Amino acid sequence: MSSAVSMNAVAPSGKPIVRLEHVSKTFSNGTIALKDMSLTIGEGEFVSLLGPSGCGKSTALRIMAGLGDASTGRVEWPTMPHDASGKPEREIGFVFQEPTLMPWATVYKNVWLPLRLHGVSKAAARERVMSALEMVGLDKFADSYPRELSGGMKMRVSIARALVTRPRVLLMDEPFAALDEITRQKLNDDLLRLWEQFGWTVVFVTHSVFESVYLSSRIVVMAARPGRVIDEMEVDAPHPRGVAFRTSLEYGEFCRRASQSLLSAIGANDHL
Amino acid sequence: MSQLDQSGAVPAAAENAAPAVSLSGERVLRVIVPLVMLAALVGLWAWYVQAYNIPKYILPSPALVAQSLVNDWPILGAALLVTLKITFAALAIALVGGVVLAVLLVQSKWIELAISPYMVILQVTPIVAIAPLILIYAPSTQVALLVCAWIVAFFPVLSNTTQGLKSTDHNLLNLFELYGASPLQTLFLLKLPAALPYFLAGLRIAGGLALIAAVVAEFAAGSAGAGSGLAFRLLESQYRLNIPRLFAALLLLCATGVAIYGATSLISHLMLRRWHESAIRREN
Numbered sequence: 001m002s003s004a005v006s007m008n009a010v011a012p013s014g015k016p017i018v019r020l021e022h023v024s025k026t027f028s029n030g031t032i033a034l035k036d037m038s039l040t041i042g043e044g045e046f047v048s049l050l051g052p053s054g055c056g057k058s059t060a061l062r063i064m065a066g067l068g069d070a071s072t073g074r075v076e077w078p079t080m081p082h083d084a085s086g087k088p089e090r091e092i093g094f095v096f097q098e099p100t101l102m103p104w105a106t107v108y109k110n111v112w113l114p115l116r117l118h119g120v121s122k123a124a125a126r127e128r129v130m131s132a133l134e135m136v137g138l139d140k141f142a143d144s145y146p147r148e149l150s151g152g153m154k155m156r157v158s159i160a161r162a163l164v165t166r167p168r169v170l171l172m173d174e175p176f177a178a179l180d181e182i183t184r185q186k187l188n189d190d191l192l193r194l195w196e197q198f199g200w201t202v203v204f205v206t207h208s209v210f211e212s213v214y215l216s217s218r219i220v221v222m223a224a225r226p227g228r229v230i231d232e233m234e235v236d237a238p239h240p241r242g243v244a245f246r247t248s249l250e251y252g253e254f255c256r257r258a259s260q261s262l263l264s265a266i267g268a269n270d271h272l
Numbered sequence: 273m274s275q276l277d278q279s280g281a282v283p284a285a286a287e288n289a290a291p292a293v294s295l296s297g298e299r300v301l302r303v304i305v306p307l308v309m310l311a312a313l314v315g316l317w318a319w320y321v322q323a324y325n326i327p328k329y330i331l332p333s334p335a336l337v338a339q340s341l342v343n344d345w346p347i348l349g350a351a352l353l354v355t356l357k358i359t360f361a362a363l364a365i366a367l368v369g370g371v372v373l374a375v376l377l378v379q380s381k382w383i384e385l386a387i388s389p390y391m392v393i394l395q396v397t398p399i400v401a402i403a404p405l406i407l408i409y410a411p412s413t414q415v416a417l418l419v420c421a422w423i424v425a426f427f428p429v430l431s432n433t434t435q436g437l438k439s440t441d442h443n444l445l446n447l448f449e450l451y452g453a454s455p456l457q458t459l460f461l462l463k464l465p466a467a468l469p470y471f472l473a474g475l476r477i478a479g480g481l482a483l484i485a486a487v488v489a490e491f492a493a494g495s496a497g498a499g500s501g502l503a504f505r506l507l508e509s510q511y512r513l514n515i516p517r518l519f520a521a522l523l524l525l526c527a528t529g530v531a532i533y534g535a536t537s538l539i540s541h542l543m544l545r546r547w548h549e550s551a552i553r554r555e556n
Contacts, residue, residue, distance in 0.1 A: 067446050094450050100443040103547045112466045114451045116461070145547050165451075 012042030013217070014242070016078055017169060017201050018064055023073035025059050025227075032226035033059040036073070039220060039229065043168075044081075046195055046202045048212035048219045049259065052266055056227020057205045058097075058173050065171050066096050080168075093162030095172040099154035101146040101161075107133070111161045125164075133157075133166040137196060144225060152183035156171040159191070169201045173239065187215060189242070196239050209262060213254040221258070223265035231261040314340075332516040340516035341523065348505060348517070351525050355501035357488055358414070359532070362421030363482040367475065369422075370429025374467075375459065378437040395427040399485055403492035411492050415503070420489030426481035429474040436470025437463050469548050474541040479536040483529050 018041045025034040041047050049057040063070050071180035080091050101110045109116075111132055115125040133139040136156035146154055155175060162170060176184040192215055195202055206212050212219050213235055219232040235254050237245055245251055284299070321333040328336055341348065377384040386542050399420050410416035440463050448458045460498050490503035508516035544550060 064451055065449060092450075096443050096447070096449070098443055100447055102444065102462070102465065104468070111448075115460075117448070117451045117453045117457055147547060269371065 002096065003233070008071055012040045014042030014044045016040045017043045017080075018203075018244040019078065020060070020064070021058070021074045021076070023063060023070045023075060025056065025068075026071045027061060034063075034070075035070075035226035035228045037227075037229055041201060041203060043201055044199050046204065046215055046217045048204045048216040049222060050209065050212045050219050050262060051222030052207060052226075052262070054224040054227065055222040055265070057222050057225070059227065060222075061171050061173050061203060061205050065092055067094075089174055091165070091168045093165060093167035093170045095155075095158055095162045095170065095175045097174045097177055099146070099151075099158040101154060101157055103146050105137065105145075106142065107144050107146070107157050110146070110157055111164050114161060114165045127150060128164055128166070129160075132160040135188070136160045150183075150186060152179055152263050155179065156190075167200065169203070169248055172202065172204045174207070176203050176211070184211075191215065192239075192241060208260045209255055213251060213258055219258055219261075221261040221265055226255060228264050233257060233261065291386065291521070294385075310348050310551030321437055329513045332519055336516045337519040337523065340514075341520040344517050344520060346519055348524060350501070351500060351502045351505045351521070352528070354499060354556065355483070355503070355525075356528065358417045358486040358501065359483045359528075360420055362418050362486065363425050363479060365418075365422050366425035366429050366478055366482065370426050370474070371433050371471065371477075374430050374433035374437055375464075377434050378463070385417050391430060394423055399424050400488055400492050403489050406489075414499060416493055417486060417489045420492075421482050421485040424485035425478040427479040429471065432470045432477075436467025439470070440466045469544055469550060472543060476533065476536040476540060479532040480529060481530055483525075487525065 017091050020037055020039045023034060023037045024032070037056070037060055039060075045256070049060060051057050059068075062068050064075055066075075096239045102113070105113075108129055109122075112122060112125045115128065116122070116203075130139055133142060136159050138153060138156050140161065141149065141153065141157075143203050146157065147159065159175070162172075175189050179187065188211060191202075202215075204212070204215060219233050220229055221233070221237060222228060223230045233254075237250055237254070317331075318334050321331055332340070362455065373387070402423070403416070403420050407413065407416045408418050410419055424508060444462055444466075445458070448462055453461070486501065487503040490501050491507065494504070494507070502525055505521045506518055506525075509515070
């Protein structure tokens with residue numbers, strides 16, 4: 001383990017749900033996307049992976065999800081059932097940076113998809129699909145097509161699809177990066193409220209300091225070339241959080257610390 | 273919880289409603305302008321034949337062509353039916369074969385490497401040049417015509433569908449992998465729907481080409497008798513200097529081609545109008 005990690009490593013609260021042990025990923029073109037990353041995430045945590053582009057935060061998330069294997073090192077889900085190929089089964093919801101909806105299918109059919117792939121019929125899935133859509137406030141749009149929705153609404157559908165399997169863990173890959181500031185803030189508030197209510201574990205990849213401080217219980221700061229963890233900080237502000245927190249001195253202080261950490265992450269690469 | 277977002281949907285719906293009014297006006301124009309143009313051309317044709325006293329074996333008047341169309345209908349109608357049968361049988365086999373082969377090509381790189389060069393060779397060789405050979409090998413003229421039309425119609429379906437299958441959104445592929453989709457589920461729920469717009473573009477090309485190939489192959493084959501199609505009737509009319517009938521046969525061919533194009537375009541529009549950009553743009 002590098003000295004940078006041990007310097008500020010924060011112990012996870014709760015029982016470990018996912019554990020990365022010395023995970024490295026080298027792409028076929030020789031790029032080292034991730035170097036010796038170790039991280040334990042506890043049940044019920046909201047962890048942000050914060051860093052500049054190219055720091056391997058998305059790669060780490062994908063490896064956790066089982067999309068592509070680690071070159072070396074291990075990913076463990078100690079408490080989850082696994083399928084035949086060794087992937088953690090069903091209890092993970094993944095949200096991509098783009099909404100990634102099937103344009104030919106209605107909102108309902110898009111949200112039904114994860115259940116459909118596991119053989120749940122359209123009628124049998126009804127209750128779960130509708131409750132997932134209700135969670136994101138789109139139950140009235142079940143019969144709309146994606147092109148009829150705004151960018152923020154498409155992202156909500158994408159989140160509903162991740163929630164429909166009732167996962168214990170939500171992995172989110174810069175889900176709101178492409179949205180305008182107002183829509184993004186609204187979705188942040190809604191996500192936070194859902195997290196406070198349902199107590200999932202969330203791993204949230206972002207390059208926004210403000211977003212990560214607002215949402216997270218813990219921030220993992222990463223640097224690029226090679227992608228690695230350089231710092232961790234706990235955001236021990238109480239929940240529920242809202243405008244009051246976002247305008248507090250305390251929030252400003254957390255942002256300052258995270259920014260400094262991120263600056264040193266960028267500074268670690270003089271050619272940036 | 274999401275009033276902010278949902279309000280965004282209302283102006284979008286209103287935008288859709290507003291152009292609908294002017295759209296109907298534009299639609300009427302779209303029908304009327306070509307019709308007026310047609311009437312003008314036919315009028316000019318009739319006047320020219322009349323004014324310059326053109327003999328009917330050079331250029332028959334529109335009235336004479338219409339008359340021939342009615343009088344010769346037993347012959348021309350039967351011929352049209354033959355040509356239509358060949359065209360649609362060839363198109364049907366091309367659609368099924370093209371899609372199945374495209375799926376195979378995309379599944380395996382080896383199959384693609386082995387087969388695609390020959391598909392291209394088959395496509396670039398003029399069908400008139402292969403037709404004599406096919407005539408020798410095929411058990412009957414009808415089968416030979418069918419094979420010719422199929423060869424021509426097959427390629428656009430194959431090539432477009434392959435392209436479509438390969439253009440599947442990578443994020444969606446990741447999503448399917450993440451949720452443990454089987455290869456068959458990925459094919460039927462993701463790759464085939466994603467390829468649909470490409471396939472339909474191929475269908476529109478193939479529909480027109482199948483008719484052209486059916487006619488060209490019949491020219492090459494020179495079939496005669498009860499089983500002959502419109503192409504033979506065209507040639508026959510030329511030999512006999514029955515130019516009004518030649519025009520009537522030509523008219524039938526044109527109408528068939530336009531009808532096939534219209535039908536395939538309509539199918540394409542109906543299947544894509546809810547979600548695909550191409551169908552949306554056409555409405556504006």
